[in-house]
Amino acid sequence: MELLQLHYFIEVARxxxxTEAAHKLHVTQSSLSKTIRRLEEDVGMPLFDRNNRRLKLNEFGLLFLxxxxxxLFELEQGKREVRDLADREPDTLKLVVTAASTLPSLLGEFRKRMPEIQFHVERLTARETEERLRRGEADFGLSSPLACGGGIGCEVVHIDPIVAAIPSEHPLARNPxxxxxxxxxxxxxxxxxxYGTRNLIDNAALRYGFSPHYVYEGDEPSRLISLVEAGIGIAFIPATAKEERSGxxxxxxxxKELSRQIALS
Structure with missing residues (x-):
């Protein structure tokens, strides 16, 4: 079935x-008749009742019309929206994230590939990220745990294993x-x-029959490695958050299940 067939059919139906339809379409009557016949063959049913040159839409034709x-209306709307998008000034892409450790490499690659696109990034909790997406106040979310469902689609873009950050002089630090x-x-x-990492560790520990003993709990993941280096304790962090420290x-x-999925929502 071709788009031209639909245009011709609608004019004949109206x-x-x-003969009148061929005149309006600036085609020969024989060419128009062949096009309508091919359309009816594609549909599998006659769309008109014929009486000499007069045509009358039958029940199949009325439904198909x-x-x-x-x-055709949807196609025209699509063409108009594409033209509007092409003419529009570039907007700022709004990104909300819960998982920031993968951002430098991702945004660096994005900037190289699409230098003309501006972006603004805001770090939020998982709940705030989901709310912003649902309200249409953000274009994309980079989150762990995943913010999916209820009208939000997501695709896992990175699997980030959890590792133990241990003071270098601690006995456990000798193990591979x-x-x-x-x-x-x-x-x-x-x-x-x-936080996703905290929940993963706590739930896994319960399966081993113990509750982790925390001597420090904070809301700044970037501070954990400094505390480990100071010998305060051991931290579990995503592999992408590792920092090279001598201590x-x-x-x-x-x-293997102790890894976080990072998804683009």
């Missing part, structure tokens, strides 16, 4: 006269890999409850 007019169960008696430093060793965890 005039119900082949409504759909054809709607389809550790299980979470081995931290049962350790002093931990971490972010407050509600800190990063040890992988055996539990």
């Amino acid at each position: 005039t119900e006269h082949m 409504r759909r054809a007019e709607k389809a 890999i550790l299980s979470l169960a081995e931290f049962r008696e350790e002093w931990l430093i971490g972010v407050k409850k509600g 800190v060793r990063y040890i992988a965890l055996k539990e």
Whole structure:
């Protein structure tokens, strides 16, 4: 089925006269008749009752006419929206994030690929990120945990394993890999409850039958590594948040499920 067939069909349906429709469309009557015949073959039903050169839409034609007019209207709307978008001044892309550790590389690559697009980034909680997206006050969200459903689509763009940041002089720092169960008696430093990484660790610890012992809880994840280096305790952080410090060793965890999914919403 071709777009031209729909245009021709609608004009014939409006005039119900082949000669008059051909005149308005600036085509020959024979060409118009062949086009309508091919359309009816594609549809699988006759769309007109014929009486010499007079045509009358039948019940199939009336049904198909409504759909054809709607389809052409949608196409015209699409063309208009594309033209409007092409003529519009570039807007600022609004991005809200809960997971900031992946931002430098992502935004750096974005700036290289699309230097003409301006962007504004704001760090929020998971709930605030979801609310901004639902209200249409942000274009995209970069979040962990995922903000999906209820009209928000998302795609996982990065899997970020959790690692243990341990003071370099601590006995556990000599191991190449550790299980979470081995931290049962350790002093931990971490972010407050509600953060994705904190929830992952606490829930996994409960499966091992213990509650982590936190000596520090804060809302600034970037401060944790400094506290580890000072010997205050051990921190569990996403691998993307690692900082090279002489007083800190990063040890992988055996539990593969201890990783966070970062999604673009």
